[in-house]
Amino acid sequence: MAPWGPSATISTFITLEDVSKASNDQPSNDEHETPVLRIVAEARLKGYDAVCLPITTDKWKQRWSEMCLLPAESSEGDKEAAARAAEAWRLRPGFLRDEVTMSRIDEAEGITVMVSEWLELDAADDWVRHDAEMALQQELAYASYLNIQTAILPAPRNRDHVASYARIVNACLKSLPYIYLSVRLPIYNPSAFQSSPPASALPPAPPSVSKPTLVVSDATTGRLTPSSEGQLNATWEMWDVIRSMCDYNTRLTLTLDLSPALPTTLGVLSKWAAESVRHIFLPSSTFIANVKGYPHRPTIILADVSAGHHSRGGENAYFQYLRHLERTSPAVQAAQRPGTVENFAQGYQDYLQAPLQPLMDNLPSITYQTFEQDPVKYTQYEEAMYRAFLDRPSQDKTIVCIAGAGRGPLVARCLTALERAHREAVVYAVEKNPNAYYLSLQHRQGKEWGSKVQLLFGDMRTIYVPERADILVSELLGSFGDNELSPECLDGAMRFLKPEGVSIPSSYTAHLAPLSSSKLYNEARSTKNERSLETPYVVMFQAVNILSGLPFTNSHNARSATLRFYIPHAGVLHGLAGYFEAVLYGNIGLSIHPHRKDQISKDMLSWFPLFFPFKEPLYLPSNSELQVSIWRLTNERQVWYEWHAESFLSMPSVVASDDPFTEGSFSATTLASFGAPSPMADGVETPFTDTRPFPQHAGGDYEIVKVGHTSLHNPGGRSSWIGL
């Protein structure tokens, strides 16, 4: 949850060669009892926070391969001997001493281990996969025995069998209840992720003698030309299958391998921001220029630093450069500077809070105090009132009514604005919270304001106000605009606003965007309350990926909206992000809209966005269209929201084909040329302007095909109601 900070963990990757070198070069006066202990000590001296080490040696690879794989040309006798050895191993799996790099608890302390990279957990051959799973269980059991907390798994290599890989990882998570598993994955890697025909092309053989040749694809084939959308998504798609089949297990994380060339588009990178990245694997050969935006404070594993890829600076240069990047990162610097949102939000990132119910509940003083600290919001209000006063005839006495005065921050700003504008006014302050009214407002009236302000105790929806106001000022806005019942309160307050009177704010709009975040999905699920997935939350977003570009506009009077989003890159929809933007007066406003907030009300702290969770994640293909419906509903006592989503693809029209096993069929010619009714193209009511249409295809007929849907957990359940 903590943001990226200058204390990010940097780890060094120790190779088997390093270990064997350390064994051979052991000095006679070495204070360390084993080579591994010496390596770890040396790494710490160089400034590394942690060490990453393979758990097995080449000896184990050799024994396992001899038992479980066999060249096709082996003799029958060799095959039978191997089969017997394998069966004996399967009965009592275990290592010999020289097959592992560590054998003592003190050696393993603080070490992250790399599971044998040559294990093909997604081999096409059932027996290779079975024996790889058994070896994995053995390695992880050994790591657990050494008290190791995290093991990095070899990258999946075979899209066809990634479900088998996922099933095995899930089985390990279930059988080993403490260890964290991290799946090593290049951010993208098209060519290495083909099937492995040599293994799968072998004819089926009886179980105990099936020994196809070992095929280990190299998952780090270096720099590649960026390629089509499908190729760029391939590795993320595998990760999505794995974490989904593991049901978003919180002990399953990602080790992002930055070995392949970085793509030039941020769309491909940003989707990783929504995933639980725990490590970043950074070979010296591929150095990146910017570490901003990696979530969850991952550990960086520096690999291959002694290979001499860069002649100047030596081994330590990489480490020092990373630290330099951290120090100079704008995000890190902002977090250290008081007054910034980044600084204020420390500890709130991705933390789910139930929205306030200021109408139904009387807020405690500490909540008022927190909001009064906002350096921007009240300045904006003062400026809006000031300009409104200036627009009044200078000789007139203005009637101002502050509806919902709280502890008085708007009253004080109102008096300042009047002074600045040289205007006279009668200021009424309405407040329904008895504590705020009797303790704070009356106190301030006596001490500060005197007869300049008239206090009125009661609910603005029903209170009697002695005269109608020229200017009505309220601050009832929630993160989604109307979610703290501003419309319902102002309906009542309109009684004491003159017909030609002015309301501050003069208008506001709600904005919505589809969002992907395994973190928020898991947080919402993990709440004990069974209604945890039925209610929106106030959240400072951090590890999220906004799946589509521009949020849409919904007028304050519309109580429902159907919005469409173009999804350029495949992703998983976990919920909706809700924002608001308000016009206070003229061109003075408040905004938490991610693309406009800095122009409108920079550094405003009072509102985090709203998160509307979905019951089940919805897979969204690349180039799909997402249709979202949201309703604001009400009865006499409550207001609540419901939400729903459907996804669509634009497909070339296909002649409807019949079931293979039923009689009768269509004549192809009667079907080919009809265009299906488009649920998107026919709608006329949605007033957004920035949707990108489906990409245009050359020639042929196209139709819109539905591919999935999801909704909130319990629509109609009204558990997310806001009390009137």
Add this chain to the structure above:
Amino acid sequence: MAPWGPSATISTFITLEDVSKASNDQPSNDEHETPVLRIVAEARLKGYDAVCLPITTDKWKQRWSEMCLLPAESSEGDKEAAARAAEAWRLRPGFLRDEVTMSRIDEAEGITVMVSEWLELDAADDWVRHDAEMALQQELAYASYLNIQTAILPAPRNRDHVASYARIVNACLKSLPYIYLSVRLPIYNPSAFQSSPPASALPPAPPSVSKPTLVVSDATTGRLTPSSEGQLNATWEMWDVIRSMCDYNTRLTLTLDLSPALPTTLGVLSKWAAESVRHIFLPSSTFIANVKGYPHRPTIILADVSAGHHSRGGENAYFQYLRHLERTSPAVQAAQRPGTVENFAQGYQDYLQAPLQPLMDNLPSITYQTFEQDPVKYTQYEEAMYRAFLDRPSQDKTIVCIAGAGRGPLVARCLTALERAHREAVVYAVEKNPNAYYLSLQHRQGKEWGSKVQLLFGDMRTIYVPERADILVSELLGSFGDNELSPECLDGAMRFLKPEGVSIPSSYTAHLAPLSSSKLYNEARSTKNERSLETPYVVMFQAVNILSGLPFTNSHNARSATLRFYIPHAGVLHGLAGYFEAVLYGNIGLSIHPHRKDQISKDMLSWFPLFFPFKEPLYLPSNSELQVSIWRLTNERQVWYEWHAESFLSMPSVVASDDPFTEGSFSATTLASFGAPSPMADGVETPFTDTRPFPQHAGGDYEIVKVGHTSLHNPGGRSSWIGL
């Protein structure tokens, strides 16, 4: 759950004209107190089982329209008066006496009501929709007050706003906890399901004065030419959104409207077999020739019978023809004939049973008795043994071992087969169930078999058998072949089979098919046990739709399979159907494969198929490809299955486009022509022969795009284990 029988309910649809005619024509000596009571009595005299009646009159339509809709040319005064009337109604919704067809509990008895058909629950205009929802709640509350059990809702008309329709239906299901709601839907209806531009094209207006023109599309526009796949799926797709948003509520059913012309392809019809159809709306103008296959014993609502569409036979001819069709239906006749599967399965349709665990549990005698009644299975075994004996040299004494003799049915058949073949044999009968052994086998040995049979008590995996057998006979098969641990048992029994010996069965295969059934999904969910969605069930399928043509073959030794299915018509995947087929000897076999069972072992009763449920239904688009993985897993004490599915579409390659709001972008030319790696095209190991490839598109590059996935509820949880 009961099958279609000759007692299917036939209902008559009474129109408002019928009611008003009955009111005007009331004879002076009428014994019935109200016109409705007379209509109901007359319908019963004609032989109808039930009556369907609109709940409101045209008076209500007129008042609601005047309040809530208003022609654009209305004067301001008219608009304000209407707005005031509407607000008064919204505050206290209620009917006047002449706005409803019934006002007494005795009138409503046994009546199914039709909600006002002109209510646009999916209007594009927020206010029309809001007031339609309010009217619907009022009509349903009134129906509940009259103790009416089922109300039929107007058909959704607007694909763009079907989510709003669904939300409203769900709200009604929640607020009225007893009434059943049935959504009227034509089986398909392309042209009537466009958006309704007149309502939605109006400019937004303030809430209480917004009165767009009423647009009621006629959902029953008569016969239409069959059209493209998308159009054929359109109404089912709306139903799927509705029932999904209502979370498969069991009080939500379908009224299938057969007004439009029936399509000539059964693929479109068969998907409705998997849905909870409660009524079939059958106007006289569209009569169908075959009622076979409608599930759940729906009520047939005959409409419009007095309109004189067919000159001969009069009003009663329709009713009599339906009864005739029922009587002569092959399915109904089979159900009445003893010895058929249809007859045996009465009451078992779609009923979930936990699979037997004959290895871990000792079966009770009643279970043996049930299985021994199978008229086909033991005949097949006898025939297989007979042929195996004939193939033995006539002078040799054959050693036969019956592994798992139970109460002795195979022993008896073996002795008969020996007699028929004129062969001598030593027959060993192995049984581990002490009750079957000591009570049944020993008893039969003493009374019937004498020294011809030698009984051995113990588990075939470990028992000592005095000599090795020429022929080993076992009946350890489960519905999915190996799910009652036949492989594990036979591994042990192989010890006492001669190397050149014969096993009966000689081989068996498991078959899998994707399946859609809201009934089975709900049954599996409703089980109190939280593991109810993690285990396969034995089920006699009834209300299901097999989504893809031919099941695939998996060899008995392979412990996992990845299978691909072409999905011609859009559907929802709820689970997998599992079947087996066994070769006993030569060409004698056993099969529950739906397309081959009648040729191989007709009328065999011992096995219903297996149902593997998925955690979440997966939407499968038309012309998609479904990839299913299933694993048979084992440890020292247990065997269990896990399963997973992913769906794909073949899409024209699209140039990868960047996020609209990030800097940097791809050059289009570098991306356009790469083909993405196909997770399907690259695999080589799956040995099926009948998959249809994606339909071929003319020209252009295509790539395979993932569109969704699902899996069993708790993979790795091993709750579905079978004890060894």
